[in-house]
Amino acid sequence: MTGPAHIFDKPNRYIGKPEPRADAARLLQGRGSYVDDQKLPRMVHAAFVRSPHAHAKILSIDTEDARAAKGVIAVYSGEDLAAHVTPYVGTLTHLAGLRSMPQHPLAMEVARWQGEPVVMVVATSRALAEDACELVYVDFDELPAAVDSETALDLEAPVIHPELGNNLAWERDMVAGDIDAAFATPGVHVVEREFRFGRHTGVTLESRGTVCDYDPSENQLTVYYSGQAPHMMQVIFSKHLDLPEENIRVISNDVGGSFGIKIHTYGDEIATAAAAKLLKRPVKFIADRFESFVTDIHARDHIVKAKMGVTEAGTIVGIDFDDLTGIGPFSMYPRTSAIECNQVLNLTGAPYVMENYRAKGRVVFQNKTLMCQYRAVGHPIAMAIADGLLEDAARKIGMDPVALREINLMADDSYPRSSATGMKLDDLSHKRALRKLTELMDYDALRDERTEARKNGIYRGIGFVSMVEVTNPSPMFYGIGGAPIASQDGATVRLDAGGALHVSSSITEQGQGTNAILAQIAAGVFGVDLNRVKVTTGDTATTPYGGGTWASRGAGIGGEAMLQAAQALKDQVLEVAGVMLQTGVETLDIQGGAVTDLNGTIRLPLADLARTVYYRGNELPNDLNPELVATRHYRVTDFPFVFTNGAMAAHVEVDIETGFVKVLHFWAVEDCGRVINPLLVDEQIRGGVVQGIGGALYEECHYSPDGQFLNATMADYMVPMASEMPDITIAHIETPTKTSVLGAKGAGEAGTGGAPAAILNAVNDALSPMGASIWQMPMTPERILTALDQAD
């Protein structure tokens, strides 16, 4: 089904338009309301004593001095809270074989990563709580730690959960065709590399935080929560704190970035809720930057041994790889820590026609911070494996990497079809995207420039990626495996007495402009001016039920629900107008806040209609009962995911004396289906690319051999900064998804998923005259110098 053309054409003035977002002025003027801005009467503050060791037995805890310290209200150990909070386990049934162990908000008996909360102190200020933390004496007996994922499965490795016998959390094999035979075919060139992807993390501007307010008179818990999935958290608080779901209200006002960090169950946040319940007063916990680094989920941390075979003529015959990833001591609840590896197995090489495929994934426990879903889950790994090998193979057979892609990319007219791994694909445009990209960047001229520069000892490189992105997931992603995570979203649209729209949605705003596109869709489809739409999101008490914002699903799923709700309200209003104007609804439309005839002549302002309905219902026939409110829900059916595609390119310069990399320019051509607001989509792509560049060149969580996080400050953990970022040129192809009327796919993760591969390829192109190459991210100066030293 494609949408009726008129929604996107004449009366609509908003969908697809570069409308400035309504909340920008509010946020820039400092009027935002973040969790730390919540100041409730009788509110107290939490701080945590965290394990200084990666792995240690807790022999005893002495809290006497802390309890007596100034301002201290309560001190809780793991055991104290275990009586009030049931443990949780991060497994899902559709990830067959995934193992983890029950986790408590505060460590019980054994601490399993440096930074794990062990004791909670609640005091009248955060500073006093921190003072008292220094007076808590925990007697730890340090245990040998399993830190390195490569040795975590060795027989001698310390076993983190003795009940499980070893440190293997999950493994999966995926085989299609006959890869050995394909590689053994005469004339097939096989390239083989070992990729290393460092651990990094999301570094949200607003750190994690919560204010939990418990009212015993109603057994009601209100949680101000900096997060992405309020309804999921409602279930989790209910289930583990023994409160009825309906007695929990989760409010996510302004959220200062999330990137997948704020969608999980964190012990310090659960403990804060438990303390609020026990103390019967509001408790605030705001993670400081150090706590963020050692407790926010980390991502990546993969070691991949991979091979690709290509024929002399440039046909890819297959990919074979082994992915090992370390996830910390538990699988994160409730989404699990196996999804990233699963995505790598599912997505590697998905843009290309390929018959033979073999992949093995192993997910291991280790004594480091937990790893879980961060922006572009698995994508940067999958894209770097396939496109890194592809450009390596192109060098080997002496073919241009664009030409090699042209041969192997799935044809734009070949959908629907499946990838080698069985992913259902539709509405993709790889070839058009690549062509548009090479035109946009003027590839031929750039290539000549590069060749010329090399003569002067300037080493520039050009690298590409052709990619897919998983967006708009169906229930097959989480719900099927038993997770309390909605895959559908709801929208409500209500006409008020003044003729304005009040809309609410279960998707959430974290700074990306969700509220802006919801307003554009409602205004455009229903027919009012944009400034007459008020949007509510992020409150389980006032919005319809739904999944929230993650997996690039907000616009595609929440947006479609909004479209349908606005359309339904329009139909209702026109029915009322038809009666009031004594005319057939087919002769009427709504434009600019008024009921009009089809050529736009005003027949009845909406305010007049609404006032009649609300105040002077006596003027209406008795059998007409207008609602003036409509709710619709939407989920993706028929497909497990709605894939998008893109093509990106990086132009870099490598200083071969210092190993420094400068990104000169970045280009992205993205097909996210219908673009609702080009300004917002472009910024999503740009921000994503910047995070991808971070992963490729800068960001890494360093651990000592005994599991100490060595760079948990913003001075030592390097995020990309504005001065180093290149111009990022963006263009779009719009192939609407047939799964919805709106036709929007996701766009939020593409840049992060694709940029690392493009940067890797560009650096290797720059290094190629020296016969050097690098396969480890981040590509730090030292690693590049080492690669140059090892060049043949």
Add this chain to the structure above:
Amino acid sequence: MKAPDFDYLLPASLDAALAMLAEHGGEAMPLAGGQSLMPMMNFRVAAPEVLIDLANLSELRGISIEGDTIRIGAMTRYAELMADADVQKHIPIFGLALPHIAHDAIRNRGTIGGSIALADPAAEMPALLRALNAIVEAEGPDGTRMINADDFFLGMFETALDGELIKALHIPVATSEQRFGFHELTQRHGDYALAGVAVVQTSNTYRAAFFGVADRATRVPDLEQALEQQDDMASVLEHLGNIDFTDDLKANHTTRQRLAGVALKRALKGMTV
């Protein structure tokens, strides 16, 4: 990340500040721009019971020419140095170096005295002062001491100060026989350098002070001599082997030595004329 409780004192004169410092002994710390001290307190790696804010000490302010040296009060901020016409004219190397020290917001508060007193081995200012052959004027209970920059930096975060405050820096005014060079290597603008060097050439003699490479701002006499003798660059760089290079997450000692060599070559290439 909240500082433990502390008392805050705001003396009105240098004498008063010194008296407070003497009274509280090791429990007190002077506060200048706070750009290093406040984060250290929030991390609880510094926990002074008393902070003595130097903000109101007029004795620690001002920039003046005194014969063939220029005197810079310890509380002079980087931003003030960048804007000062005398500094631009008489200390040309500051014009090369200051834009590399942190970012605008930090340069608006961070002071030259604070940087010297902190003695961060990766900071630019200690190396600049060594290359410039500057003198640190310290004031203590026993009066004033003039300490050569070469004798001032004793190790990582360690200086020759002994219950004293830095009052001012005295820097020789640039002469017509002098040329200046500066280069630092950072992955991100404003970061502490992986390696950097400040070079002052007077006729055919050189003072080259490296930063970000060892436990303090470092000069290598053999290397300076090799420059003076116009040895070929490879032999000059061999003398870098005298430095005990730092190993850390961002670069090991081999990389650092290499980067120090690149920084030197580039500094020499970009000398002022």
